[in-house]
Amino acid sequence: MREALYYKMIEELAHCQLCPRSCIISEGNFGFCRSRKLINGKLIATAYGQTVSIAKDPIEKKPLYHYHPHSQIVSLGPNACNLNCAFCQNWEISQQDTITQAVKISQLAAYVRGMNPCQVAFTYSEPTMWYEFIWDFAVYAPDVEIVLVTNGYLNPLPWQALLPKIKAINIDLKSIRNDFYKRLCGGDAEIVKANIISAFQAGVHVELTNLLIPGENDSEAELHELAKFVASINPNIPLHISAYRPCYKMNNRATDKAEIEAACEIAAKYLKHVYAGNVLSTRYGRHQRT
């Protein structure tokens, strides 16, 4: 554990400024994300170095298809999240307390340095809730390439400060519409969109993921809007359109392959690299396109 970055004390309360939730935390209590707690008048990053899992994954699993393809990447992440998506596909590790194991920065660096390429992904839940751990790791091991798989829901100041330390990023663009973010995630689409733009402008390799949920974010109009937005940043940004399965608080039926392919068809009118996720698609599969 170490003291958190991006907060200020006003009288006896910690005002967290890491993400747009702007939690005001009293002594002995956690913020919404369950990773920051006010202890003896200091906001402490309690999830620091505590991972829900650590594994070597194919980088395509992040998903990143255009960054060191076919390589392995050490992956780990905290038991925390600052959104509360009703459809969360990883809710067991993001929305409730679970068993974690401690990882030291020096051990992680030594482990990753034994691989080629030498790269680590902060992923699985919401890694920006590990802001201090990622920051300290980047300072300790500047030779290691850092990948983030994130909801992109951070305040501009900490987000932009972190970007120079990040080589590649997959950001969830859950919907192009704010009412979706407000109703189902407790977030704000405009903040995520602004952070996608700033990540790209900072020279980070950016790929995006959209989880397609029947009846929620799958209208043709919305898909055109989403793909147009991505193309307005750069049409070479890869977009992964993934199938949803009922999870956590949502019971909508699962997305089928035909729906994913139809959504990919629309996105491909604007974008050069569109991929189907969580379904076996021959038309929009990992590396083949017809």
Ligand code: SF4
């Ligand atoms: S990072 Fe956590 S504690 Fe800070 S504002 Fe966001 S949800 Fe609240």
